[in-house]
Amino acid sequence: xxxxxxxxxxxxxxxxxxxxxxxxxxxxxxxxxxxxxxxxxxxxxxxxxxxxxxxxxxxxxxxxxxxxxxxxxxxxxxxxxxxxxxxxx
Amino acid sequence: xxxxxxxxxxxxxxxxxxxxxxxxxxxxxxxxxxxxxxxxxxxxxxxxxxxxxxxxxxxxxxxxxxxxxxxxxxxxxxxxxxxxxxxxxxxxxxxxxxxxxxxxxxxxxxxxxxxxxxxxxxxxxxxxxxxxxxxxxxxxxxxxxxxxxxxxxxxxxxxxxxxxxxxxxxxxxxxxxxxxxxxxxxxxxxxxxxxxxxxxxxxxxxxxxxxxxxxxxxxxxxxxxxxxxxxxxxxxxxxxxxxxxxxxxxxxxxxxxxxxxxxxxxxxxxxxxxxxxxxxxxxxxxxxxxxxxxxxxxxxxxxxxxxxxxxxxxxxxxxxxxxxxxxxxxxxxxxxxxxxxxxxxxxxxxxxxxxxxxxxxxxxxxxxxxxxxxxxxx
Ligand code: SF4
Ligand code: SF4
Numbered sequence: 001x002x003x004x005x006x007x008x009x010x011x012x013x014x015x016x017x018x019x020x021x022x023x024x025x026x027x028x029x030x031x032x033x034x035x036x037x038x039x040x041x042x043x044x045x046x047x048x049x050x051x052x053x054x055x056x057x058x059x060x061x062x063x064x065x066x067x068x069x070x071x072x073x074x075x076x077x078x079x080x081x082x083x084x085x086x087x088x089x
Numbered sequence: 090x091x092x093x094x095x096x097x098x099x100x101x102x103x104x105x106x107x108x109x110x111x112x113x114x115x116x117x118x119x120x121x122x123x124x125x126x127x128x129x130x131x132x133x134x135x136x137x138x139x140x141x142x143x144x145x146x147x148x149x150x151x152x153x154x155x156x157x158x159x160x161x162x163x164x165x166x167x168x169x170x171x172x173x174x175x176x177x178x179x180x181x182x183x184x185x186x187x188x189x190x191x192x193x194x195x196x197x198x199x200x201x202x203x204x205x206x207x208x209x210x211x212x213x214x215x216x217x218x219x220x221x222x223x224x225x226x227x228x229x230x231x232x233x234x235x236x237x238x239x240x241x242x243x244x245x246x247x248x249x250x251x252x253x254x255x256x257x258x259x260x261x262x263x264x265x266x267x268x269x270x271x272x273x274x275x276x277x278x279x280x281x282x283x284x285x286x287x288x289x290x291x292x293x294x295x296x297x298x299x300x301x302x303x304x305x306x307x308x309x310x311x312x313x314x315x316x317x318x319x320x321x322x323x324x325x326x327x328x329x330x331x332x333x334x335x336x337x338x339x340x341x342x343x344x345x346x347x348x349x350x351x352x353x354x355x356x357x358x359x360x361x362x363x364x365x366x367x368x369x370x371x372x373x374x375x376x377x378x379x380x381x382x383x384x385x386x387x388x389x390x391x392x393x394x395x396x397x398x399x400x401x402x403x404x405x406x407x408x409x410x411x412x413x414x415x416x417x418x419x420x421x422x423x424x425x426x427x428x429x430x431x432x433x434x435x436x437x438x439x440x441x442x443x444x445x446x447x448x449x450x451x452x453x454x455x456x457x458x459x460x461x462x463x464x465x466x467x
Contacts, residue, residue: 014240016177016201022099022147029177031202031242031269034101034149 003054003078005071009087010050017045028086035086044077048087054078097383099147100339100373103176105136106351107164108156108343111453112185117246117281117288118453119351120156123462125455130343133163135364137170139341142369144174148339151176156343159186165194172199179204181244184230196237203234206244207258231265243267247298248275248288249439255298259305259315267313272302274320278352278407280453283461289439292323322432326397327404327420334406335379339369347372349379352407356416382406382416389417391425 003009011017016029019042026042028035037045043064047057058071081087109124121127131139140151151171158164159182171178179202180195207227235241243262245251251258255272262270274295275281275288290298302317309315321328331338331350340348345363348354354361361378362371373379381387385398392403403409404420412421413428421428451457 013238014202018175020147020149027149029149029201031177031179031204031240034177 003075003082003089005053005055005058005075007054007078007089008050008052009048009054009057009078009082009089011045011048012085012088015086040073041077041081044074045081045086048078097335097374098337100143100337100369101148102150102152102338103140103143103148104152104154104338104340104351105139105167106154106156106340106342107136107158107161107167110160111156111183112160113157113183114452114454115246115280116250116284116452117248117275119276119279119281120453121352121354122279122283123458124156125458126462127342127344131341131345131364133166135345136163136167139364139369140167140171140174140176142364143339144176146369146373149175149177150179152179152181154181157183157185159191165191165198168195168200169198172201177201181206184227187230187233189233192233192237196239202242203239204242204244205231205234206246228265231267235266240269241265241267242269242271244271244273246275247272247290248281249290249294250288252290252294252298255301256305259302263305263309263313269314269316271316271318272298273316273318276320277322278411280451282411283451285435286438286448289322289435290320291440292436295319295323321405321408321422322436324422325424327401327408327422329401330405330408330420333384333402334382335373336383339373347376347378349382350407353378355407356410359416387417389419391423391427392419395425 014030017026018029020027023036025039026037026046028037028045043061044057047060052060054074058074061070061074062068078087082089108130109120109127111118111120153164153167158180161167168178168180178200180200181204183206205227231241231243243265245258247255258272259270274290277285277289281288299317299319302315306315335349338350340351341364342348342351342354345365346354346361347364347367348361359378359381362376364372367376385392385402388398388403392398401420401423404422406416408422409418409420410416412431418428419426421431423429
């Protein structure tokens with residue numbers, strides 16, 4: 001099902017998110033592979049801690065980057081990430 | 090040679106082959122046929138140092154394999170350190186020796202992932218193929234893996250002796266709750282090369298197996314992801330072996346030899362460094378063994394002037410050497426190779442012979458290993 005502002009996303013089982021100095025980016029590690037994340041993907045996933053809901057994540061991102069109107073992009077990204085099993089809820 | 094401009098990326102994957110010891114006797118075993126002559130295993134401290142050094146060079150994935158890695162009683166220590174260093178830790182096991190106590194300890198140590206290998210879905214064929222009664226044990230292990238919250242990832246090596254059981258293999262994987270199933274056709278190196286006449290399936294068998302796999306994919310509707318890896322003998326272009334020589338993978342064998350792939354030691358005229366004498370940094374960037382077949386500079390015709398050379402990098406060096414005695418030749422799987430007939434002949438023989446061979450099937454084991462090492466004059 002699609003993400004809404006009430007969804008509480010967490011990193012998917014079997015995936016591991018970490019900052020990787022050698023790649024200079026956040027990466028998602030999973031069996032037999034690695035996804036290098038661009039900055040916005042890294043910033044969103046970093047906040048998927050299984051505690052905050054999407055509304056909270058969006059507020060936090062908007063504050064951190066002095067932006068607004070991020071909700072649509074965040075929801076779209078989370079739907080994609082959910083399909084890839086990077087996140088679960 | 091490798092200039093500064095083409096400096097290779099980091100060794101993202103560290104494959105730690107902890108031991109060649111194994112209670113099983115697989116006829117397709119990928120350990121070198123002379124494994125029994127290489128008994129001097131790295132110590133715990135050696136491995137801890139290798140883990141640290143490789144991590145410093147940018148390794149992120151660590152696979153613990155063997156042989157049977159469960160036979161190392163320091164496995165939990167190594168996994169814990171790898172986890173602490175920031176590796177994604179993978180265990181590749183046949184399940185023998187994976188008890189409830191050890192899986193709990195491994196989980197506690199931070200093990201991320203387990204891949205369980207099966208020889209087949211039927212107890213009889215499984216026992217025949219692995220030469221031991223391990224099938225029921227694997228069922229138990231599969232249940233433990235799930236109970237500890239790991240995704241259940243199964244790997245089955247496919248060959249002529251089990252390919253006709255594809256339907257049952259997939260059905261069993263589903264029953265065990267496998268989320269990923271890799272059906273990897275045997276590659277013809279090491280023990281599988283010795284047994285090639287018995288193991289190489291026919292084109293028709295592969296097509297049937299693929300059709301069965303496709304039907305299951307539809308039926309399962311995403312519940313289990315199935316990867317079917319076609320044997321390259323049935324292709325007209327080689328695979329990009331190890332994703333490129335010295336490009337991603339760093340294999341460290343039980344005795345500390347560092348290799349770009351686990352069979353590379355067979356190649357003549359090439360010294361491979363040992364982690365006992367050289368740092369991972371120097372092994373990866375400065376050793377002759379890792380630089381020799383990097384990129385495309387070493388190629389001869391037909392590869393040198395081929396417009397596909399960046400795609401497959403000339404295929405597998407070991408396969409080229411095994412079949413043509415020249416490690417810099419094009420992989421004979423390639424239809425452009427002047428040796429391609431060696432592949433088509435082997436496939437044709439598989440079609441004709443019905444899998445019968447005048448050579449007996451050779452089960453992997455120390456005695457056979459010593460015999461083969463002697464015969465090979467090694
Ligand atoms: S392929 Fe079989 S015999 Fe070889 S190491 Fe693996 S389980 Fe042991
Ligand atoms: S000739 Fe060499 S580089 Fe070209 S496709 Fe064949 S193996 Fe690859």
